[in-house]
Amino acid sequence: MDNLSQPSVQEIDLVSVLAALADPVRLAIMRALYRDEGPIDCSIVAADIKLTPATVSHHWRVLRQAGLTATTKHGRSRKVEVRRADLANRFPGLLEATLAID
Template sequence: MSSTLPQPATEDIEIVPVLQALADPVRLELIRALRSNPSPRSCAITEYDVEISAPTLSHHWKVLREAGLTTTFVEGRTRWVELRIEDIHKRFPGLLDAVLA
């Protein structure tokens, strides 16, 4: 059984936190990685091509989740992350395409 970490409802996602989250180069790279593979991915540092520590990666996942860009699922000791692409498109059509272009 899995649970989901707290995140804003779709209608509560706001543009300023989203843009602040996307302004960081590491977080932008994480979003690119998630966009290239729409299935839930492990949050583990070994899954991503970033030169940061595991605690720093954990912080970046939290910022992305709290901004409404990702969903984090917890299954036992494993965390999975998924891009909330439909929710972002619903709130801000074209934003991800523009930022990732």
């Protein structure tokens, strides 16, 4: 089990977070992840996205590098979860405000 690189809590930058969430695909991915409390297999969320695997991988990387998600490799699969506590610590209320589902 390996964790992929991600910024520390102090390195999470508001501009990077908002830029990552500005893309409609990434916003949809984050909303899907936010509905679940624990880690989810990347392929389950990606199955609903009608994009090439390379493009979906790019979106996962942008979310992780912005500090929105944490990804753990389990063999050939990857589990992703929202960094709820880290983001709440850094930017209280941001996730609730940006991922609010109508």
